[in-house]
Every structure is written in structure tokens, then in C-alpha cells.
Amino acid sequence: MTSVLKTFLRNRKAAIGLAIVIAYVIVAIAAPLIAHYEPLARVGRPHQAPSADHWLGTTRMGRDVFSQLIYGTRNSLMVGVLAGFIVTAIGTTIGITAAYFGGLIDDVLNFLTNVVLVLPQLPLLLVLAAFLGQVSPLAIALIIGLTSWAWGARVTRAQALSLKTRDYIQAAEMIGEPSWRMILVEMLPNLLSIIGFNFIGSVIFTIITQATLEFLGLGSPLTLSWGTMLYNAQNASAIIVGAWWEVLAPCAAIVLIGVGLSLMNFGVDEIANPRMRSLGQVAKALRLERRLSRQRMQEAK
Numbered sequence: 001m002t003s004v005l006k007t008f009l010r011n012r013k014a015a016i017g018l019a020i021v022i023a024y025v026i027v028a029i030a031a032p033l034i035a036h037y038e039p040l041a042r043v044g045r046p047h048q049a050p051s052a053d054h055w056l057g058t059t060r061m062g063r064d065v066f067s068q069l070i071y072g073t074r075n076s077l078m079v080g081v082l083a084g085f086i087v088t089a090i091g092t093t094i095g096i097t098a099a100y101f102g103g104l105i106d107d108v109l110n111f112l113t114n115v116v117l118v119l120p121q122l123p124l125l126l127v128l129a130a131f132l133g134q135v136s137p138l139a140i141a142l143i144i145g146l147t148s149w150a151w152g153a154r155v156t157r158a159q160a161l162s163l164k165t166r167d168y169i170q171a172a173e174m175i176g177e178p179s180w181r182m183i184l185v186e187m188l189p190n191l192l193s194i195i196g197f198n199f200i201g202s203v204i205f206t207i208i209t210q211a212t213l214e215f216l217g218l219g220s221p222l223t224l225s226w227g228t229m230l231y232n233a234q235n236a237s238a239i240i241v242g243a244w245w246e247v248l249a250p251c252a253a254i255v256l257i258g259v260g261l262s263l264m265n266f267g268v269d270e271i272a273n274p275r276m277r278s279l280g281q282v283a284k285a286l287r288l289e290r291r292l293s294r295q296r297m298q299e300a301k
Contacts, residue, residue: 014267020260028074035067039224047236047243057245060236068229069249075225076207076253079141083206086145087152088199094149095156096183096191099164110157116150125209129218136220140213144206152198159194163187196268204261211254226250 009015027034037043040063048058056065098109128143129135135143163169164187172186207226213219214227221228233239233246 011267011271013263013270017260017263017265017267020256021264024073024077024257024260027070028077031070031074035064035070037064037067039063039067039071047238047241047246049243050245056249057243059232059246060238060243065229065246065249068224069226069253072225072229072250073253075137075223076210076227077257079137079144079210079225080203080207082138082141083145083148084199084203086142087149087202087206088195090145090149091152091198092156092188092191092195094153095158096160096187098153099157099160100179100183100187109153113150113153113157116147117154119147121148122209122212125213126216126218129213135213135218137210137223137225140210140219141206144209148202148205152202155198156191156194159191160187163190193268193271197265200261200265200268204258204265207254207257211250226253 009018042062043064044054044058044062046058046060046062048054048062050057054064054066056069058064059068094109094113098106098113124147125143128147129140132139132143169182169186172182177186210219210225211227211230214225215230215234217231219225219227219231221231227250229250230247233243233250236243236246238244238246
């Protein structure tokens with residue numbers, strides 16, 4: 001585990017992305033210590049511009065935008081991580097099971113995966129959320145988690161099928177290893193990069209989707225997240241009246257966490273994919289060669 005973490009941190013993209021994500025987690029945990037005001041308390045004038053008292057200004061109701069942003073990080077991260085776990089657990093279970101057992105089990109699970117895969121995801125989420133009414137963050141996480149696992153299952157199945165043909169897997173089968181041990185001990189550790197890639201991608205998708213659903217008014221107005229901040233800013237016509245900070249703050253938070261998670265995803269891909277690693281080494285060698293060439297030209301002058 002330590003060697004895996006060291007390899008991960010040696011990758012510049014993964015290290016920067018992890019630092020951004022850890023910063024968000026710290027903000028979410030320490031929200032009461034960081035926020036200056038209660039997020040739903042009226043503490044200033046309506047649409048007050050950013051100042052020393054209110055770093056990111058206030059809303060139409062006179063609420064501190066910075067405090068709302070800090071507390072909103074909790075809900076948005078919670079929904080993203082929970083839905084990511086659900087998507088990864090379902091996709092990994094179905095993918096490995098289908099690949100290992102094959103036959104009828106593979107046909108049934110593959111058919112189910114294909115059915116879920118061809119469903120238009122965002123329209124389906126909109127219909128489900130509209131049918132349920134204004135849903136809580138937990139319900140949004142469950143809806144996204146239970147409808148977004150198909151891609152991860154397909155990728156996991158493909159990778160598990162290639163693992164199944166490896167010599168050590170076949171040797172373990174020949175000596176009579178039980179199925180549960182074959183899956184959990186022999187195959188699952190070799191799929192960690194795919195599982196990590198699936199989890200991180202699911203968290204990104206969930207955070208953006210949650211913000212979209214809540215911006216459209218399908219979330220609960222009693223909860224505080226980046227999506228409800230955008231919804232309230234839209235209802236208050238924040239852009240029209242010049243209160244740009246109400247929109248900029250949650251949008252910047254979504255973009256930055258997306259950048260951090262994407263960098264982690266790229267890092268995982270480069271670490272797990274030998275071709276990506278070799279391309280990175282070639283690019284690094286080319287940059288070094290250009291730098292040396294410029295130095296030689298300057299010395300020649």
C-alpha cells in the first residue's frame with residue numbers, strides 16, 4: 001500500500017489533484033471553524049458586494065456567500081462520494097462476476113448492463129427527480145448511484161476477462177481455489193486502477209449532475225449545496241442586478257474540484273497504463289532535449 005501511495009504521489013498530476021481534493025475535505029470537515037457566520041442567518045444588506053466583512057458578498061436575503069460556500073462543500077462532497085461508492089460497488093461486482101463465471105450469468109448481466117448503458121442518463125435523472133419532487137441530497141446520491149454504474153461494469157468486465165486468461169489465474173483454478181478467493185484475492189487487487197478510475201470519474205459526474213438537478217429546482221430548498229446556491233442566485237436574478245459573486249463562488253468551487261479530481265484521474269491512468277507512462281517519458285525527454293538545445297545555442301552565441 002505504501003509503495004502504491006509513493007508511486008501515486010510521484011506523479012505530478014496525481015499529487016496536485018490529491019492536494020486540491022484534500023483541501024476540499026479539510027474545508028468540509030472544519031466548516032464551523034472556517035465560516036464566519038451561520039450560512040442561513042441574515043448578517044448583511046441584500047446583494048452586498050465582497051468586502052472585508054463578507055469576503056464573497058451577500059445574497060438577496062443578506063446571507064454570507066462565503067459561509068454558504070463552505071457549508072455547501074459538505075453536502076456536495078457527501079453526495080459525490082456516496083454516489084461514487086455506489087456506482088463503483090455495483091459496477092465492480094457485476095463486471096467481475098460476469099467475467100469470472102461467464103456463460104448464462106455473463107449473458108444476463110451483460111444484457112442488463114447494455115440496457116442501462118443505452119438509457120439517456122441525464123433525461124432519466126431529470127424524470128426521476130421530477131417524479132419524486134424536491135429530493136434530498138441522499139436521494140440524489142441514490143438516484144445517480146443506481147442509474148450510473150453501467151459504464152464502470154463494462155470496463156471492469158473487459159479488464160477482468162483479460163485477467164482471467166493469465167497463467168497465475170488459471171493455475172489457481174487448477175489447484176481448486178474457491179470462487180470467492182479467486183475473485184477477491186487473485187483478481188480484485190489487479191483491478192484497483194480501473195476501480196479507482198471509475199470511482200473518481202463517478203464523483204466528478206455526480207457533483208456536476210447534482211448541481212444541474214438542484215439548479216433546475218429539483219433539489220430540496222432546505223439543504224445547502226453548490227447547486228442550491230446557483231438555484232437561489234438564479235431566482236434572485238443575481239447576474240441581472242450585478243451580484244456576480246453569488247454565481248461565481250459556487251461555479252468556481254465546482255470547476256476547481258473538477259480539476260482536482262480530473263488530475264487524479266489522469267494520474268491514475270498514467271500510472272496504470274504503460275503506454276501512457278512511456279508517452280510521458282518521451283515527452284519529458286523531448287522537453288529536456290529542447291532545453292539543452294537552447295542552452296547550446298546560447299553558449300554558441
